[in-house]
Amino acid sequence: MKSRLRLIIWISIAAFFSSCATSQKHQYDCIEGWISDPRTNCEVHTNCYSPMKTIKWSGGCLGGKAEGQGTIEWYENGRLSIRTTGGFEKGKLEGQGKDEWFDGPFKGDVYIGEFKNNVQHGKGQAKYGNGESYIGEYKYGKKDGKGTYYYVDGSKYEGLWRNGEPVPGKGVHTPPTRGTNIKSDAAYSHRICRMVQL
Numbered sequence: 001m002k003s004r005l006r007l008i009i010w011i012s013i014a015a016f017f018s019s020c021a022t023s024q025k026h027q028y029d030c031i032e033g034w035i036s037d038p039r040t041n042c043e044v045h046t047n048c049y050s051p052m053k054t055i056k057w058s059g060g061c062l063g064g065k066a067e068g069q070g071t072i073e074w075y076e077n078g079r080l081s082i083r084t085t086g087g088f089e090k091g092k093l094e095g096q097g098k099d100e101w102f103d104g105p106f107k108g109d110v111y112i113g114e115f116k117n118n119v120q121h122g123k124g125q126a127k128y129g130n131g132e133s134y135i136g137e138y139k140y141g142k143k144d145g146k147g148t149y150y151y152v153d154g155s156k157y158e159g160l161w162r163n164g165e166p167v168p169g170k171g172v173h174t175p176p177t178r179g180t181n182i183k184s185d186a187a188y189s190h191r192i193c194r195m196v197q198l
Helices: 002-027 185-197
Strands: 033-036 043-046 053-062 065-076 079-089 092-101 110-116 119-127 133-139 142-150 156-162 165-174
Touching (some): 033 053, 043 053
Antiparallel strands (some): 053 065, 133 142
């Protein structure tokens, strides 16, 4: 009976990581490109170009590229999906900035922190639409370095991260405080997958 239960658990874990890998693959099937605001003819760089994307840029323009402090509103199929605010150099977000998601799978998420070459890089904090959050270091758009992830059930993981994932044996998971509800295995799997994706 125990061996059968272990087999079921291992199959579930394998299926979970397979679904994470599939969703991650989709995330990185992107082509970099430039998008121009039709009102200003000022271009901004995107790490994931789509002909369905349009932008509204509010800020300076130097040599046809976004420059200085400003805000980009990203639209997908005519709907506001992301608002990016911060300092731009040659059309790319550099230094301190903020991303807010209004539509799509990351709806309700907010990231405030450092950017390099248009991606999260350095110290930052993310608050997710489901009530969870992360405070720590990022490298090339992924959690990397020291950081703490706070779960909606009151538990947290504090430790080292590499390439978007917690480093085994290099952190501490603190269980929820007494009286909080513990999520089901499916909810737990979802939030771990989400951590790996971002």
